[in-house]
Amino acid sequence: MNKAKKYSPEVRERAVRLVQERRGEYPSLWSAVESIAPKIGCSANTLHEWVKRAEVDGGTRPGTTSAEAQRIKELEREVKELRRANEILRTASAFFAQAELDRKLKS
Numbered sequence: 291m292n293k294a295k296k297y298s299p300e301v302r303e304r305a306v307r308l309v310q311e312r313r314g315e316y317p318s319l320w321s322a323v324e325s326i327a328p329k330i331g332c333s334a335n336t337l338h339e340w341v342k343r344a345e346v347d348g349g350t351r352p353g354t355t356s357a358e359a360q361r362i363k364e365l366e367r368e369v370k371e372l373r374r375a376n377e378i379l380r381t382a383s384a385f386f387a388q389a390e391l392d393r394k395l396k397s
Contacts, residue, residue, distance in 0.1 A: 305330045
């Protein structure tokens with residue numbers, strides 16, 4: 291099983307900057323990426339994803355930015371916790387309502 295390499299943010303930024311600076315020297319973005327990726331030590335697909343992510347974050351390409359994606363993830367986690375809490379409260383409420391009915395019937 292291959293373990294994915296982890297690249298530091300500095301390496302990623304440098305690689306993206308290199309692609310953006312040299313983009314005009316190549317006929318396409320992909321050819322620029324293919325040329326620069328071996329120099330960085332990553333695959334062309336990885337570098338291409340980094341470039342696309344940087345373009346989205348920079349506003350030059352449409353899509354969900356990293357900050358927005360992180361916020362969405364946090365909100366989804368919060369919704370999940372709140373739903374779980376509501377279910378617990380619903381169950382507790384039903385339990386205590388039933389206990390109250392049982393108490394009144396015994397009286």
